[in-house]
Amino acid sequence: MFARIRSFFTYLSYRSFLAVGSMYVAAASLIGFEMLAVILGYATIWPVGAPLAVIAIGLYVLAKRLLANWRRSRVTIDLVSNDSTEVSAEDESYLLHAIEVARQSRANGNHPFGAILVAPDGTLIEGQNTVVTSGDPTGHAETNLVRRVSAQLTAELRRASTLYTSTEPCAMCSGAIYWSGIGRVVYALPEQMLGAMVPAQDGEPTMDLPCREVFARGGSTVSVAGPAVIPEAAAVHEGFWDS
């Protein structure tokens, strides 16, 4: 009789071992082996350990999901907080200057984009688009401007400066602005409006990636203002992309 009872318990513990073992395999694939080692510690005091292990797995998976959600929401908050500056009347006059540079780019046989940088010491530097005349597809107005600015201004001045551009900077130009450490960007025409104007030529004519996203992914503190509703910003493109 005693032997029977003992073999029944041996059978039970064998079943438990299988159950807990398969639970561990499932848990390892979910949460990784480091956490599993902790749970194994709990489970050594079976049968109290197993429910604790289940609770620990549940809590850990839940915490991991909550943390991931919180991180995602942080990115959104950062994107919004980059909108802390608005387009002032002074900004608008500088945007009109940038659009005038875009008009000059077009008159010189290039694409109708222009940018200027205004430093707190009164320095004003212009950047035209040179894609056609230089034969360099990376000759965007902002990238050209950033190269010029970086050669002329210190890092401190760049940080305190504002870059004005006729159209929202593309991902490449946003990257250049980010690496140069320019503190603020103000743009007139949004990228999506440009995308609607430019026909699909060879491959993708524009990138559908807002500059705020590029800056936020870099974790930088570039503040962005725009789009600014200025009729001249769209007018400078009129008839250019039709052919």
Ligand SMILES: [Zn+2]
């Ligand atoms: Zn660009």
